[in-house]
Amino acid sequence: MGVLNVTPDSFSDGGRWLDADAAVAHGLRMVAEGADVVDVGGESTRPGADPVDVDEELRRVLPVVDALAPHVRVSIDTRKAEVAEAALEAGATLVNDVSASLAPVAAAAGAGWVAMHMQGVPRSMQVAPAYDDVVAEVRAFLVERASSAGVGEVWIDPGIGFGKTLGHNLALLAHLGELVATGYPVLVGTSRKAFLGRLTGGAEADDRLEASVATAAWALAQGAAMVRVHDVAPTVAAARLLGDAGGAGGAGGAGGAGGAG
Numbered sequence: 723m724g725v726l727n728v729t730p731d732s733f734s735d736g737g738r739w740l741d742a743d744a745a746v747a748h749g750l751r752m753v754a755e756g757a758d759v760v761d762v763g764g765e766s767t768r769p770g771a772d773p774v775d776v777d778e779e780l781r782r783v784l785p786v787v788d789a790l791a792p793h794v795r796v797s798i799d800t801r802k803a804e805v806a807e808a809a810l811e812a813g814a815t816l817v818n819d820v821s822a823s824l825a826p827v828a829a830a831a832g833a834g835w836v837a838m839h840m841q842g843v844p845r846s847m848q849v850a851p852a853y854d855d856v857v858a859e860v861r862a863f864l865v866e867r868a869s870s871a872g873v874g875e876v877w878i879d880p881g882i883g884f885g886k887t888l889g890h891n892l893a894l895l896a897h898l899g900e901l902v903a904t905g906y907p908v909l910v911g912t913s914r915k916a917f918l919g920r921l922t923g924g925a926e927a928d929d930r931l932e933a934s935v936a937t938a939a940w941a942l943a944q945g946a947a948m949v950r951v952h953d954v955a956p957t958v959a960a961a962r963l964l965g966d967a968g969g970a971g972g973a974g975g976a977g978g979a980g981g982a983g
């Protein structure tokens with residue numbers, strides 16, 4: 723899944739694809755590089771981000787969804803029912819839902835749905851994340867949402883960096899197999915995230931490529947069915963290498979929509 727943020731303020735690619743033509747060209751480039759899905763978002767959910775109003779979010783995403791949908795599976799990354807509905811009408815077929823609350827919208831449209839775990843809201847989620855047992859709590863939350871969704875195609879995502887410390891993120895990655903064991907296809911997004919900067923001595927977002935590819939490969943090897951990434955070409959190369967080596971348990975697996983090749 724290639725990331726396409728049509729925003730001025732996303733943490734790593736903010737402002738680069740605000741112009742619809744530039745966004746569409748970048749989406750098509752990711753398809754040429756091997757992305758199976760392009761994830762279009764019009765509101766940053768980075769820690770501390772300000773919310774965007776519906777009209778502005780629609781203005782950003784709809785032309786891009788419309789132009790890409792004939793070429794690739796498009797997911798809409800939003801927390802708003804109105805935006806998800808309009809994007810599905812414009813050709814998106816997957817709702818990437820960091821709020822894990824839009825199952826009814828996906829169900830009504832016969833679309834797929836990604837339920838992601840987040841503790842709190844983006845504005846304040848990194849202030850003091852706390853869990854007794856992060857893996858068990860995230861797993862229980864996702865299974866409860868997924869099993870009550872009434873949607874045919876449900877993905878679960880631990881929400882790396884969403885109300886989680888470095889230790890929480892690493893525990894979730896180390897125990898990804900427990901999410902895979904639920905039987906729901908697992909999506910994982912580590913790409914360029916802040917915890918990778920901390921693990922690599924303070925690397926800025928643009929300098930987190932190796933860490934992003936390594937953690938994506940790790941997730942696939944643990945059985946994740948899809949990874950959400952900014953750098954599609956090197957991630958596809960790593961996923962193919964794993965597949966050839968027989969190590970990517972989930973790549974090309976459950977859900978029918980995912981698989982990194």
Ligand code: HH2
Nearest residue numbers: 727732733766767768838879881882911
């Ligand atoms: N991470 C981000 C946004 N959407 N969706 C899913 N399912 N999983 C994720 O881990 C995830 C997500 C945050 O990354 P990004 O889109 O690069 O930044 P921003 O929120 O600043 O636009």
